[in-house]
Amino acid sequence: MVEHRRWNDIVAYLILTLGVLLVVFPVYVALIASTHDAATVVNGNMPMTPGSHTWDNYYRAIFVGGSRASREPVGHMLINSFVMAMGIALGKILISILSAYAVVYFRFPFRQTAFWIIFITLMLPVEVRIYPTYKVIADLKMLDSYAGLILPLIASATGTLLFRQFFMTIPDELLEASRIDGAGPYRFFKDTLLPLSVTTMAALFVIQFIYGWNQYLWPLLITTQDSMQTIVTGIKKMLTTTDELAEWQLAMATAILAMLPPVAVVIFMQRLFVRGLVETEK
Amino acid sequence: MEKTAIFGNKALPYALLLPQLVITLVFFYWPASQAVWQSFLREDAFGLNSDFVGLENYQALFAQPEYYKSMVTTLVFSSLVAALSLAIALLFATQADKNLKAAPVFKVMMIWPYAVAPAVAGVLWLFMFHPTLGTLARPMRVLGFNWNPLLDGNHAMALIVMAAVWKQIAYNFLFFLAGLQSIPRSVLEAGAIDGAGPLRRFWTITFPLLSPTTFFLLVVNVVYVFFDTFGIIDAVTGGGPAGSTTTMVYKVYADGRLGGDLGGSAAQSVVLMVIVIALTAIQFRYVERKVQY
Numbered sequence: 001m002v003e004h005r006r007w008n009d010i011v012a013y014l015i016l017t018l019g020v021l022l023v024v025f026p027v028y029v030a031l032i033a034s035t036h037d038a039a040t041v042v043n044g045n046m047p048m049t050p051g052s053h054t055w056d057n058y059y060r061a062i063f064v065g066g067s068r069a070s071r072e073p074v075g076h077m078l079i080n081s082f083v084m085a086m087g088i089a090l091g092k093i094l095i096s097i098l099s100a101y102a103v104v105y106f107r108f109p110f111r112q113t114a115f116w117i118i119f120i121t122l123m124l125p126v127e128v129r130i131y132p133t134y135k136v137i138a139d140l141k142m143l144d145s146y147a148g149l150i151l152p153l154i155a156s157a158t159g160t161l162l163f164r165q166f167f168m169t170i171p172d173e174l175l176e177a178s179r180i181d182g183a184g185p186y187r188f189f190k191d192t193l194l195p196l197s198v199t200t201m202a203a204l205f206v207i208q209f210i211y212g213w214n215q216y217l218w219p220l221l222i223t224t225q226d227s228m229q230t231i232v233t234g235i236k237k238m239l240t241t242t243d244e245l246a247e248w249q250l251a252m253a254t255a256i257l258a259m260l261p262p263v264a265v266v267i268f269m270q271r272l273f274v275r276g277l278v279e280t281e282k
Numbered sequence: 283m284e285k286t287a288i289f290g291n292k293a294l295p296y297a298l299l300l301p302q303l304v305i306t307l308v309f310f311y312w313p314a315s316q317a318v319w320q321s322f323l324r325e326d327a328f329g330l331n332s333d334f335v336g337l338e339n340y341q342a343l344f345a346q347p348e349y350y351k352s353m354v355t356t357l358v359f360s361s362l363v364a365a366l367s368l369a370i371a372l373l374f375a376t377q378a379d380k381n382l383k384a385a386p387v388f389k390v391m392m393i394w395p396y397a398v399a400p401a402v403a404g405v406l407w408l409f410m411f412h413p414t415l416g417t418l419a420r421p422m423r424v425l426g427f428n429w430n431p432l433l434d435g436n437h438a439m440a441l442i443v444m445a446a447v448w449k450q451i452a453y454n455f456l457f458f459l460a461g462l463q464s465i466p467r468s469v470l471e472a473g474a475i476d477g478a479g480p481l482r483r484f485w486t487i488t489f490p491l492l493s494p495t496t497f498f499l500l501v502v503n504v505v506y507v508f509f510d511t512f513g514i515i516d517a518v519t520g521g522g523p524a525g526s527t528t529t530m531v532y533k534v535y536a537d538g539r540l541g542g543d544l545g546g547s548a549a550q551s552v553v554l555m556v557i558v559i560a561l562t563a564i565q566f567r568y569v570e571r572k573v574q575y
Binding site: 019 | 291299314370377378392395416420451456460505531539562
């Protein structure tokens with residue numbers, strides 16, 4: 001360090017503590033609201049300490065659903081979100097590690113063309129082409145299906161670029177050594193490349209799991225049945241009734257449930273998360 | 283950069299590429315080309331027939347006052363979110379870059395909101411600032427401030443800006459911190475020896491050296507505001523009140539779904555595509571130059 005001044009550290013601690021409070025406060029309020037009964041939450045004077053309805057609220061949110069309007073319980077939405085997030089993360093890893101392997105380790109006609117076809121997808125997020133994509137899914141009879149939720153969102157280049165970049169850093173000697181040992185493309189992939197790629201795969205998995213879990217517009221469009229909704233879209237529907245009827249304590253319990261899995265992933269796999277985030281942006 | 287050690291198979295690489303190419307063609311190129319084609323068509327009221335109308339959808343679009351309004355809204359929204367989240371994140375990152383014992387703890391505490399879905403973030407902020415039951419709306423009312431984001435367009439904008447900034451600080455913080463840590467200590471020490479205090483060192487050494495990161499984040503933030511904030515807007519305001527929070531992306535959705543105007547919606551999609559391609563081009567141009575500092 002250049003110099004060490006005591007007041008400098010104190011200022012840093014003050015500002016950072018303030019920042020953490022700012023970041024945590026909205027979630028704290030939601031957490032508190034999810035422990036009170038409906039009347040306490042709605043009267044606009046909710047205490048800032050936990051109430052006694054925690055178990056009741058979470059039980060109802062997950063298994064029973066709201067009482068006033070015919071609201072769905074969110075238990076099965078959690079499962080849908082999980083399937084969608086896993087499908088997107090694993091699907092993307094699978095198709096992109098294969099295509100990166102082809103582009104880096106083989107020479108064939110139209111190699112550059114294939115790479116560019118994939119690369120261009122970086123430029124257009126799904127939001128720009130929602131209705132035409134919707135129509136494709138409808139024509140393929142994939143509305144209200146996991147395939148419809150997952151496939152359009154794995155059509156992107158981020159994974160391919162990430163693996164390509166990583167493969168380029170692997171020394172050529174490894175492939176030459178494998179070839180001398182008599183390994184073909186399959187053996188080299190399975191015994192050398194895959195074990196080396198574990199960290200890259202894990203980093204991509206973390207980023208894509210969060211991306212998949214947090215999708216909103218796409219599931220909103222292509223799911224019409226309540227049984228196929230994801231939790232992030234479900235939470236909005238809890239609030240579309242008029243304000244007096246919205247059960248905010250259940251909505252807040254749902255919000256907590258909806259953010260728990262991806263936030264846990266960030267906190268417990270912080271290294272992989274940071275690595276994935278920094279590398280997929282390059 | 284190319285590999286010199288390669289395999290000689292002829293058919294295998296195509297098989298390896300096949301899954302990704304099929305998915306990309308079916309779910310990306312086909313719909314994207316449909317969007318372009320549809321923007322030249324007009325469907326009748328029943329969606330049975332469509333006629334080729336040339337540029338009429340575009341002319342109709344650019345004759346709409348609401349379209350210009352949505353452009354202004356997008357501009358205001360993205361500049362506010364980008365400026366605020368970058369400034370706040372930079373402040374926190376410079377503090378976390380100091381040699382504090384608790385720095386790793388602060389880092390985790392700062393980055394987790396990245397994982398909160400935009401729609402969920404919107405619902406959290408709506409709850410805090412809800413005019414009748416919001417925990418923070420009540421003190422505002424007591425202070426004599428007539429706060430109502432459900433009726434007042436500026437209040438609604440303020441609310442979605444706060445929610446969007448709250449979520450984006452995490453991302454900017456992470457990249458600023460990485461940028462700060464890559465600045466060589468020796469440069470800062472040299473500044474200190476020359477008698478520059480912490481503030482002076484920040485503005486004359488750190489901030490200029492950080493400019494590649496800042497510029498990269500600026501582009502990423504604008505893209506974020508364009509697309510990822512859809513969930514926030516839909517959950518908090520639904521584009522209202524009176525269209526005051528309808529951004530360009532939200533309008534594509536609203537016109538196509540609620541208005542049933544697929545041709546107009548497709549024309550808007552094409553305009554957005556052009557904007558995003560321009561932004562991405564800027565980003566790539568810049569990324570190549572990133573190392574030159």
